[in-house]
Amino acid sequence: xxQVEQSPPDxxxxxxxxxxxxxxxxxxxxxxxxxxxxxxxxxxxxxxIPSGTKQNGRLSATTVATERYSLLYIxxxxxxxxxxxxxxxxxxxxxxxxxxxGITLSVRP
Amino acid sequence: DTGVSQNPRHKITKRGQNVTxxxxxxxxxxxxxxxxxxxxxxPEFLTYFQNExxxxxxxxxxxxxxxxxxxxxxxxxxxxxxxxxxxxxxxCASSLIGQGVEKLFFGSGxxxxxx
Numbered sequence: 001x002x003q004v005e006q007s008p009p010d011x012x013x014x015x016x017x018x019x020x021x022x023x024x025x026x027x028x029x030x031x032x033x034x035x036x037x038x039x040x041x042x043x044x045x046x047x048x049i050p051s052g053t054k055q056n057g058r059l060s061a062t063t064v065a066t067e068r069y070s071l072l073y074i075x076x077x078x079x080x081x082x083x084x085x086x087x088x089x090x091x092x093x094x095x096x097x098x099x100x101x102g103i104t105l106s107v108r109p
Numbered sequence: 110d111t112g113v114s115q116n117p118r119h120k121i122t123k124r125g126q127n128v129t130x131x132x133x134x135x136x137x138x139x140x141x142x143x144x145x146x147x148x149x150x151x152p153e154f155l156t157y158f159q160n161e162x163x164x165x166x167x168x169x170x171x172x173x174x175x176x177x178x179x180x181x182x183x184x185x186x187x188x189x190x191x192x193x194x195x196x197x198x199x200x201c202a203s204s205l206i207g208q209g210v211e212k213l214f215f216g217s218g219x220x221x222x223x224x
Contacts, residue, residue, distance in 0.1 A: 031211060043215040086151050095142060095204055095213045099151025
């Protein structure tokens with residue numbers, strides 16, 4: 001099955017800093033999503049982005065499907081951005097997603 | 110807007126007991142997924158339904174695991190004869206298939222502890 005790798009595994013930022021989180025995947029994808037798991041365990045869907053670029057407020061994401069990677073950009077980080085960011089992908093026409101191990105982000109005030 | 114609801118939030122059971130978890134998806138969503146997450150890992154796909162049809166169950170961890178979605182609305186996940194290795198967070202998610210986009214929305218999960 002598809003392999004999903006995320007980097008870096010951990011990231012510490014000062015409030016207000018920008019960051020880039022990377023996701024590499026091993027096969028062509030029909031479905032790629034980014035999630036934020038907050039400290040209470042809730043998974044929040046950030047983007048559905050199998051290709052192209054999207055923006056939502058301070059967050060944006062780009063997937064270059066031909067090169068098999070996706071990037072999540074966080075600008076002007078806030079302490080509430082802390083948590084684990086997951087990239088997840090599927091090669092089929094469904095959401096049988098394979099998740100990466102996640103990137104743990106800590107934003108310090 | 111009511112999100113995905115899971116009950117109970119926490120379940121503590123003794124090894125060998127059966128447990129059942131419930132998931133109520135977002136009302137207009139036609140697909141429902143079950144995932145399992147262990148500490149320090151990303152969620153792992155278990156099974157999914159489109160309406161009442163279970164489209165894949167080969168990833169259920171053993172024959173002790175079963176899931177139903179009897180009327181295409183809520184779903185239950187049952188684990189029989191629980192083992193300590195079943196301790197994990199069990200997550201339910203739902204989606205609406207439309208125009209080639211399938212965005213997944215997760216519930217808060219049921220944390221299972223097997224003693």
